[in-house]
Amino acid sequence: QVRLVESGGGLVQDGGSLNVSCTASERSLAFYSMGWFRQAPGKEREGVSCISPNDETTYYADSVKGRFTISRDNAKNTVYLQMNSLKPEDTAVYYCAVDAIAYASSYYCHNPERNAYWGQGTQVTVSS
Numbered sequence: 756q757v758r759l760v761e762s763g764g765g766l767v768q769d770g771g772s773l774n775v776s777c778t779a780s781e782r783s784l785a786f787y788s789m790g791w792f793r794q795a796p797g798k799e800r801e802g803v804s805c806i807s808p809n810d811e812t813t814y815y816a817d818s819v820k821g822r823f824t825i826s827r828d829n830a831k832n833t834v835y836l837q838m839n840s841l842k843p844e845d846t847a848v849y850y851c852a853v854d855a856i857a858y859a860s861s862y863y864c865h866n867p868e869r870n871a872y873w874g875q876g877t878q879v880t881v882s883s
Contacts, residue, residue, distance in 0.1 A: 756780075757779065757780055757781050757784070757853070757871075757872045758779070758780040759777050759778070759779050759780075759851045759852070759853065759872055759873065759874035759875075760777065760778050760780075760874060760875070761775060761776070761777045761849065761850070761851050761874040761875065761876065761877040762775065762776055762777075762778075762877065763775035763776050763877065764849060764877030764878050764879045765878075765879070765880070766880045766881075766882065767841055767879075767880070767881055767882070768881070768882050769841065769842060769843060769881055769882065769883050770840055770841065770842075771841050771881070772837070772838060772839045772840075772841065773838045773841065773879060774835060774836070774837045774838070775791070775835070775836045775838070775849055775851075775877055775879070776833055776834070776835045776836075777789070777791075777833065777834050777835075777851030777874055778831070778832055778833045779832040779833070779834075779853070779872075780832070781832070782832060784832060784853055785808060785829035785832070786808050786857045786858060787808060787853050787854045787855075787856070787857055787858075787859075787871075788805055788806060788807045788808060788853075788854040788859050788860065788861050788863055789805065789806060789827060789834045789851065789852065789853050789854070790802060790803070790804060790805030790806065790814070790825075790834075790851075790852055790854070790861070790863075790864050790870075791803045791804050791805070791825065791834075791836045791849055791850070791851060791852075792849070792850045792852055792864075792867050792870075793845075793847035793848065793849045793850065793879075794847055794848050794850070794876075795844075795846060795847040795848075798847075800850070800867050801816065801867070802814070802816060802864030802865060802866075802867055803815075803816050803819055803823065803836070803849070803864075804816065804819065804823055804824075804825040804836060804864065805825070805854075805861040805862070805863060805864035806825045806826070806827050806834065806861050807859070807860050807861045808829075808857075808858060809829075810826075810827065811860070812860045812861040812862065813825055813861050814860075814861040814862050814864040814865075816864075818844075819838075819845075822838065822839050822840045822841075823836060823837065823838050823839070824836070824837045824839075825837075834851060836849070838879070841879075841881045842881060843881045843882070843883045844881075845879060845881050846879060846880050846881050847879060848876040848877065848878055848879075849876065849877050849878075849879050850873055850874055850875075850876045850877075851873070851874040852867070852870035852872060852873050852874070853870060853871055853872040854869060854870060854871065855869055855870065855871035856869070
């Protein structure tokens with residue numbers, strides 16, 4: 756059973772920064788795109804940022820471009836999301852996930868339903 760464990764969420768003021776990380780229990784996930792998705796109360800889950808297996812491609816939602824940076828360390832089975840210039844509208848539960856298809860590009864981020872595995876989520880709250 757693959758496990759994804761997120762950490763690093765929390766409460767931050769408008770304009771602040773947070774770094775969230777997700778560590779996977781399986782080395783084989785290095786062959787899959789991984790991403791961060793978020794869900795705010797009353798809204799659908801959306802792709803925030805995704806990264807291909809060997810960093811060839813990255814995807815960012817328009818709402819976070821220029822503010823968020825995704826990276827991964829396959830040796831540590833970990834994917835990171837550095838979030839800068841946070842806004843109250845970034846408040847949501849952030850989930851780490853793994854694509855169901857190996858060697859695919861990061862643009863699978865448009866389709867959260869394609870993820871094979873999900874973390875438990877970490878709350879990010881940005882106060883105004």
